[in-house]
Amino acid sequence: MRKILGMAALLCAAVLAGCSGGGEGGQAAAGEDAITVGFSQVGAESEWRTANTRSVKEALVAPDFTLRFSDAQQKQENQIKALRSFIAQGVDVIAFSPVVETGWDTVLREAKAANIPVVLTDRAVNVSDDALYATLIGSDFVEEGRRAARWVIEDSQGKDGPIRIVELQGTVGSAPANDRMRGFKEVIDGDSRFEIVRSQSGDFTRARGKEVMEAFLKAEGDGIDVLFAHNDDMAIGAIQAIEEAGRKPGTDIRIVSIDGVRGAFEAMKAGKLNATVECNPLLGPQLADLIREVHAGREVPKRVMVEEGVFTQDQADAELPNRKY
Numbered sequence: 050m051r052k053i054l055g056m057a058a059l060l061c062a063a064v065l066a067g068c069s070g071g072g073e074g075g076q077a078a079a080g081e082d083a084i085t086v087g088f089s090q091v092g093a094e095s096e097w098r099t100a101n102t103r104s105v106k107e108a109l110v111a112p113d114f115t116l117r118f119s120d121a122q123q124k125q126e127n128q129i130k131a132l133r134s135f136i137a138q139g140v141d142v143i144a145f146s147p148v149v150e151t152g153w154d155t156v157l158r159e160a161k162a163a164n165i166p167v168v169l170t171d172r173a174v175n176v177s178d179d180a181l182y183a184t185l186i187g188s189d190f191v192e193e194g195r196r197a198a199r200w201v202i203e204d205s206q207g208k209d210g211p212i213r214i215v216e217l218q219g220t221v222g223s224a225p226a227n228d229r230m231r232g233f234k235e236v237i238d239g240d241s242r243f244e245i246v247r248s249q250s251g252d253f254t255r256a257r258g259k260e261v262m263e264a265f266l267k268a269e270g271d272g273i274d275v276l277f278a279h280n281d282d283m284a285i286g287a288i289q290a291i292e293e294a295g296r297k298p299g300t301d302i303r304i305v306s307i308d309g310v311r312g313a314f315e316a317m318k319a320g321k322l323n324a325t326v327e328c329n330p331l332l333g334p335q336l337a338d339l340i341r342e343v344h345a346g347r348e349v350p351k352r353v354m355v356e357e358g359v360f361t362q363d364q365a366d367a368e369l370p371n372r373k374y
């Protein structure tokens with residue numbers, strides 16, 4: 050099984066900002082040449098996902114596209130069912146964000162046999178043959194993990210060890226969880242002051258993030274110095290748990306998370322979150338352009354990235370009005 054990370058080419062964020070959406074908004078009728086796209090979305094588990102869905106739906110509109118959208122409620126079996134339904138309907142292109150990395154070979158072979166090209170968006174897959182999909186557009190999750198760790202090291206300047214970290218992982222088996230964990234560990238292991246004392250999945254949701262943080266606090270008492278959450282929603286849930294335990298989030302426990310959603314900027318403005326690593330969900334316009342290229346049979350890069358930054362508490366107030374998600 051080869052982890053598919055080919056970085057054939059980079060399309061910079063300018064393309065993201067500059068490219069057109071999928072035709073005009075509003076209720077225009079689908080044009081006779083409209084591209085019928087079957088889109089299987091992970092679910093509606095986080096602010097990031099909500100923004101991503103909005104961006105996709107705003108880009109894949111008539112008259113250029115006919116969009117058939119399916120929400121998998123974070124279950125792989127629902128995504129496989131949706132892909133099989135799109136194949137049966139004979140859509141022109143399938144696009145999806147795979148909830149987990151493995152288990153896709155069979156259904157992707159069925160799409161290939163039906164001559165329906167597949168575009169991956171957001172998350173990667175682990176397949177035996179990368180010809181089973183045309184391209185992947187999404188973030189570099191390993192680098193996001195590294196950026197979170199670099200912030201922790203920077204934030205801990207002048208402090209002696211041991212500095213005890215707890216980690217709220219994303220959905221088990223998902224590319225962002227696997228890669229963010231790997232990138233974070235790769236950097237943090239380079240500094241002997243740090244120890245990851247607990248690491249458990251909160252499934253990218255606020256509710257589970259709060260529950261798991263409650264368990265961490267019960268088990269570790271005052272022995273937690275840093276929380277690394279794989280997304281802002283779990284961090285926001287954990288902040289509630291930290292406050293209910295009578296401790297000050299952002300002060301007693303330093304917190305870094307990933308996504309850069311509006312809720313994270315509000316938490317930073319309130320002094321409860323210390324940093325968020327941006328993961329841009331607004332992939333709709335780039336996805337529309339890639340689907341056009343793939344449908345026309347033109348070559349596209351195997352891997353398309355978006356550019357992202359890191360935002361800290363001191364920037365929150367000024368940046369909040371600029372946030373688009």
Ligand code: GZL
Pocket residue numbers: 094095096097098171172187188225253279280281282307308328
């Ligand atoms: C990342 C995306 C992740 C977000 C979470 O690209 O797959 O899934 O970080 C979301 O908020 O649930």
